[in-house]
Amino acid sequence: MRKKxxxxxxxxxxIVFFVLFLFISENIKKDxxxxxxxxxxxxxxxxxxxxxxxxxxxxxxxxxxxxWDDTYEFVKNKNKKxxxxxxSPESIATLGVNYLYITDSxxxxxxxxxxxxxxxxxxIPPEKLLIDLLQFDDxxxxxxxxxxxxxxxxxxxITDSxxLKDSIGKIIxxxxxxxxxxxxxxxxxxxxxxxxxxxxNTFEVNISKDKxxxxxxIPSFSNxxxxxxxxxDADILVLGKDSIKKYIWVLVINLIILILIISIxxxxxxxxxxxxxxxxxxxIIEKKDLSRRLEVTGNDEISLLKKNINIFLETIENMNNxxxxxxxxxxxxxxFNRHTGIEKLNFMIQESxxxxxxxxxxxxxxxxxxxxxxxxxxxxxxxxxxxxxSILKSFSREEDLxxxxxxxxxxxxxxxxxxxxxxxxxxxISLYLEEYNKNSQKxxxxxxxxxxxxxxxxxxxxxxxxxxxxxxxxxxxxxxxLRS
Numbered sequence: 187m188r189k190k191x192x193x194x195x196x197x198x199x200x201i202v203f204f205v206l207f208l209f210i211s212e213n214i215k216k217d218x219x220x221x222x223x224x225x226x227x228x229x230x231x232x233x234x235x236x237x238x239x240x241x242x243x244x245x246x247x248x249x250x251x252x253x254w255d256d257t258y259e260f261v262k263n264k265n266k267k268x269x270x271x272x273x274s275p276e277s278i279a280t281l282g283v284n285y286l287y288i289t290d291s292x293x294x295x296x297x298x299x300x301x302x303x304x305x306x307x308x309x310i311p312p313e314k315l316l317i318d319l320l321q322f323d324d325x326x327x328x329x330x331x332x333x334x335x336x337x338x339x340x341x342x343x344i345t346d347s348x349x350l351k352d353s354i355g356k357i358i359x360x361x362x363x364x365x366x367x368x369x370x371x372x373x374x375x376x377x378x379x380x381x382x383x384x385x386x387n388t389f390e391v392n393i394s395k396d397k398x399x400x401x402x403x404i405p406s407f408s409n410x411x412x413x414x415x416x417x418x419d420a421d422i423l424v425l426g427k428d429s430i431k432k433y434i435w436v437l438v439i440n441l442i443i444l445i446l447i448i449s450i451x452x453x454x455x456x457x458x459x460x461x462x463x464x465x466x467x468x469x470i471i472e473k474k475d476l477s478r479r480l481e482v483t484g485n486d487e488i489s490l491l492k493k494n495i496n497i498f499l500e501t502i503e504n505m506n507n508x509x510x511x512x513x514x515x516x517x518x519x520x521x522f523n524r525h526t527g528i529e530k531l532n533f534m535i536q537e538s539x540x541x542x543x544x545x546x547x548x549x550x551x552x553x554x555x556x557x558x559x560x561x562x563x564x565x566x567x568x569x570x571x572x573x574x575x576s577i578l579k580s581f582s583r584e585e586d587l588x589x590x591x592x593x594x595x596x597x598x599x600x601x602x603x604x605x606x607x608x609x610x611x612x613x614x615i616s617l618y619l620e621e622y623n624k625n626s627q628k629x630x631x632x633x634x635x636x637x638x639x640x641x642x643x644x645x646x647x648x649x650x651x652x653x654x655x656x657x658x659x660x661x662x663x664x665x666x667x668l669r670s
Contacts, residue, residue: 246358250344275309279301297591378415381410399416544603544604546603549595551595552595639654
């Protein structure tokens with residue numbers, strides 16, 4: 187009888203612990219894989235957003251030239267002074283473009299100029315490229331030629347600065363995309379893989395033993411996808427595997443303790459107390475409440491078993507909390523990452539509607555990050571990003587939202603303060619940066635461009651952020667005009 191009881195207790199205990207282990211380990215594996223997929227998705231959004239940023243910057247530049255009265259007069263009168271002053275190869279080199287075309291209203295080439303960045307000299311712009319780009323009326327983006335050359339281009343109508351006259355032609359700017367520039371700015375190691383006809387793909391994730399291999403499909407106006415690849419250490423997945431190994435050891439120790447308890451043999455006392463443990467463990471599994479603990483009284487073997495089960499549950503809870511923190515915060519700056527920021531921004535929008543309070547957003551872009559990366563080091567570039575993040579955080583309240591969109595871009599949201607209040611906040615930030623730069627020993631200045639926008643009822647999050655992004659580019663353009 188005693189042997190049957192001991193055998194029954196041993197088997198049932200093994201089953202309970204085995205089921206508990208399988209349930210937790212399988213769910214942890216799924217969660218860790220899910221977070222790896224989410225990290226790849228954030229990486230894809232950051233890269234795609236950078237392509238949008240490149241085309242938006244070129245669009246701003248092209249629009250400025252298209253609305254310039256001197257450009258309008260040049261198309262009308264073919265003024266050679268305009269060519270000498272503005273259309274030399276060296277002039278467009280300072281704009282960072284390879285080719286500039288000016289056409290009349292019939293699409294005929296009025297003037298074109300090119301510059302080879304590698305040879306540092308002028309070249310004749312290809313006529314075929316102009317023909318191809320003319321089909322994209324007043325657009326900006328990426329174009330892949332038949333020779334698989336990747337170009338960032340922008341087309342804008344030529345009119346007067348007041349916008350009162352009809353367009354008499356187009357101005358088109360284009361430059362050859364360099365993957366090395368993208369990697370420098372974003373701090374990535376993305377590689378070129380292929381160019382394929384456009385499909386429905388956005389990105390692919392392949393998780394191996396300790397690596398996460400990504401493919402990113404970037405669409406273009408030429409119905410071709412630029413396919414990029416990169417490989418990252420699967421540190422979240424490795425963390426999960428290590429935690430599961432710890433759980434196995436904890437289970438083994440607990441099972442050994444259980445066998446010792448059974449061998450002592452106080453059947454009735456053991457059966458009653460073990461049944462309570464079994465019920466509690468089953469409730470924890472059913473409710474998935476890892477914060478719950480067993481009540482420990484006494485100093486005997488069963489109390490020791492309860493303590494070890496509590497240690498086991500606490501270990502799982504701590505590892506999950508670490509995982510949540512790793513998935514919610516930007517590793518470099520310590521502020522919220524894009525995914526978490528978007529989630530919290532959605533809650534702020536709902537709260538704004540419920541409380542009928544104003545919600546303002548601000549898109550912040552670091553000025554001169556590429557200059558710092560190119561002229562000093564990527565460590566200095568990382569320090570610049572972290573310094574700006576720290577300053578923005580110091581000027582935000584606990585109820586305000588600050589997160590990193592990716593690269594050198596941040597977003598802030600304020601519930602309660604209106605547009606005027608937010609302007610005052612950023613005026614204080616600007617004054618602080620000026621004072622900081624005066625006293626700084628760094629060989630470069632900390633500068634930002636920003637765009638503030640009010641949330642409009644029923645506006646989507648993407649529209650809200652894009653509107654602030656547009657305002658930021660206006661601010662950046664205004665500063666360039668002031669400098670010139």
